[in-house]
Amino acid sequence: MELGNKRKFLLRKFFNEYLDLNRSKEDEQLTVDAIRSGVEFKGTNLWVLIFATFIASLGLNVNSTAVIIGAMLISPLMGPIMGVGLSIGLNDFELMKRSLKSYLVATLFSVTTATIYFSFTPLDEVQSELLARTSPTIYDVFIALVGGLAGIVALATKEKGNVIPGVAIATALMPPLCTAGFGIATGNLLYFLGAFYLYFINSVFISLATYIGVRVMHFQRKQFVDKAREKLVKRYIIWITIGTMCPAVYLTYNIVRETFYQSAANHFIAEELQFPDSQILSREISYDKREIKVVFVGKEVSKDQIAAAQHRLADYNLSKTNLVVFQGMGDGSAVDISNIKSMVMEDFYRNSEKRLKEQDEEINTLRKQLADFSGSDWMGKQLGQELKVLFPEIKTLSVSKSLRLSVDSSRIDTLTYAIIDCQRVPDSKSRDKIVKWLKAKTGDAHLQLIVE
Structure with missing residues (x-):
């Protein structure tokens, strides 16, 4: 019993020291005000959203990942989505109405802007960045949920860092909306539904993560003087939440089933x-x-x-x-x-990439061998300075490698020859000292010294 209590104490101590969110928690009202300020989509916020949509559409059109990331950093779409989660956590029906209204306005303007762009652009080829936003997977759900949790935790703490821009990139709200606009512009209903499906799933799970974060950090719920109104507000919030979550749960369930099916099918192909x-x-x-x-x-x-x-x-x-x-x-x-063409090109690219990697490794190996053979990696100005101090009688030093063939055994060895030109012929003691020093420098224990 005592051992169990000690373990509980240690776990509680570890949690309080490393995982307690309240240690660096920002003033609650400042966090709520920060999220509230990002909910409204009027004037500047709306124009920024329109510009971000144009940039994202251009990035998708030319298949540029860097441009798409830039658009996601600019986009203010996270505001109303986190506002919905906050309003549910605080029982704030007015904030929920404002957030949902702004969410619908932002969605409408984004899709309309993307539709206008793709209706007039001369580049109508479907790029890989566009196709990637037409079929959501279970990983998109996890990214949205974990990204939303990271977002609310960052906003609620003093050390905010660069988390919010990272969440905007990871959850990728802007590209699906632009892809939906592409679907409308080209009359492709499947692209529109697939992209909007991904956008809706991401939005719901970011809101859910925000709600979880608000409740875990014990934000103060809104208090009502009129208890009847409080009950009515709670009822409205519950029904709106259920109405939003039910299709999201159903869609997520289908995503999970499809993911398992794809995995089983690929396993079957690989094995059978x-x-x-x-x-x-x-x-x-x-x-x-x-x-x-x-x-x-x-x-x-x-x-x-x-x-x-x-x-x-x-x-x-x-x-x-x-x-x-x-x-x-x-x-x-x-x-x-x-x-088939796509598969052939993919195999060709993969094989080419593998071959290039092998060639790079082979070139690096040959360069090292050449440097070892020529001595260029250790002979230099510093070596000359060492020679002046240690062996002042030496005027020049030449080092080269040569092949030696043994006639009887046909064995070929590589020998290192060091040729020195001295002011005077060194005695045997000096000669041994020079040989030992050169062997240490070259790393060749069989070095042969020739004195001119």
Whole structure:
């Protein structure tokens, strides 16, 4: 019992010393005022948002990550989203109304601005930065939740640092809105829905994280003189929260299921669809259709092998999945050529990158060997100064490496020769001293000294 109490005491001491948020907590009212000030989207804030949207749209259009990051740093979108979480934590219905209104205004202006830009831009090619914002994953949910927690903790403490800009970059609220605008401008409903889906999920989980942070740090709830009004406000807040969270929970559940499905399908392909003399050129996994499409090149895979693989789908929790295999291009099957090209280019890039890395390592090794062979890494001005002090009789020093062939054994050795030109011939003691010093400098125990 005493040991258990001691452990509890040590844990409590560790928590209070290292993890207690109240140690550097900012004045609560200052934190609330800081979040409130960022909620309104009028005048300057709205113009900054419009400019940030244009910058993000340009970055997505030209596929520039640096420009997109710059737009996320400029964007003031975090304000109303954190305001919603704060209002729920404080029972502040007026703040919630202002935050939701500003959130809708900001969303509308951002999507409209992006739509206008993409309607007139001459660059209409879909870039990878755009595609990355059309299909949210479970990782986006975790990033939004943890990023929101980091944001509220930073705002509530005195040492704010550069956390808020980092949260804005990590949670990436601006790019999905611009991608939604691209979807409207190009008439692609799937891009619009996918991007807006990602934006909504990020917003909800940042608000949730803000609410959690507010409650964990015990912010003072708003007090009402009229208890009936307090009950009504709480009811409104609860219903709005449920109305917001229900679709978010449902969407997140689908994201989790799709992530598990993708992982299981990739595991199945890696374990069951590897055949001798055949290579997978392309793969396409569709969670909605419950379908795995694979394109093979090389030796044809037999129907029995494909059937056996199809039968083993159930072992990977893919029992209702249909396996579609394409082999060759002459069977009239609908093969996604662009996907194949993408896979080929990806393999080419990966192999080229690997080869370049190997070549760089080989060049560095050869440079080191050349430096060792020529002695250029240790012969220099400093060596001459040492020689003047230690062996003033030496006028010049030449060091070179040579190959020696043993005729009887055909063995080839590398020998280091040091040739010195002296004012006078050194005696045996001086000669031994010179040889030892040169051996230490060159690192060659078999160095041969020649005196001219």
